[in-house]
Amino acid sequence: MIPYGRQTITADDIAAVTAVLRSDFLTQGPAVEAFERKFAERVGARHAVAVNNATAALHLALRVAGVGPGDRVVTSPITFVASANAAAYVGATPDFADIDPVSHTLSPAALAAGWRADTRAVVSVDYAGQAADLPAIAAYARARGAVVIDDACHAVGGSFHSGGRPWSLGGNPWADLTTFSFHPVKTLTTGEGGMLVTDRDDWAALARTLRSHGIVRNTNNFTPASDGCPLLAERGPWFYEMQELGHNYRITDMQCALGLSQLGRLDACLRRRREIVAAYNAAFAGLPWLQTPALRDPADAATTSWHLYTVQIDFAALGKTRTEAMAALRDAGVGSQVLYIPVHLQPWYRRNYGYAQGKCPAAEAFYTRTLSLPLFPAMTDADVDRVVVAVRNLFSPS
């Protein structure tokens, strides 16, 4: 069975993790800082803060940006639930604007049409690896005092073109904060893991504090709270203060050693993903009932870090339901997945915010037609051929 996504773990990865297991630090040691430094360099950002998953990174992004009760946070409905849930964690109202039907990312026109005065943040989502239209989103949101958080969980290592040059996700002037996921199906894995990236020194420092219970330790850059409790006046080497209500969102050194090792061959993995996408696109080009993924800018073909290969299928024209098509693929040894059910239609969102079918028609139409096919760097050319044949064989004229 060829799954729709799978991690690639090499002997070097295993050696890197094993070395940490033999070292003094399993967590809060040197591998965390080393991974953060290399990741920040890779994307071209001032700061990278590593956390235990990207859901935590999204939560911290909203917290450091000061988003809370009374605020609205708008995201795309075609995403994993975490992109929206983070808004609810901080007491804000999660809301949704429709997608652009070509790129399947947040539509700047829909964002503008539904804009409300209480919108304080936009969480754009780089679906499947393709960047949202960050320049247009940022121009609109910033002019209205909202921050832009780019959920680049699908796009580790990717970049997009604007003004004739490439810009890295996490290292561009339009996203105020960017989050990445290192879950095993993503383009780089640490098992579970995430990264929050920003150029702002104050936000990065606060994210580091919040990552570890809101505690600040007695180090060189320690600024004690100034409320002057006499019992706490002596500040020796043991001293620490809990200055904020934080979380335990720490990542381990084992995970960061794996991340560092994976980062070293990220470009090779992304090249192989692009090769497979190009092979699929060519093989499926003539099928009238299937639409291959389209890029907003053709130049992005060379720089997109494809996490998913998602096609749109006209199941009526195919003569099969999606359930039947997925079963036929499974019988041919090919896994597939539906990503995603529009988040505004999840029961919790309908129940708590009154969202209903019809709110985001393009996202809902996308949902009826979407199917993600296997894509991971360890796929051989024979695996790719097997998927192509299985997909072509879905159509059998009666």
Ligand SMILES: Cc1ncc(COP(=O)(O)O)c(C=O)c1O
């Ligand atoms: C778009 C998107 N955002 C956020 C997340 C949450 O990432 P994590 O599983 O690392 O918490 C995911 C994970 O699948 C995702 O796909």
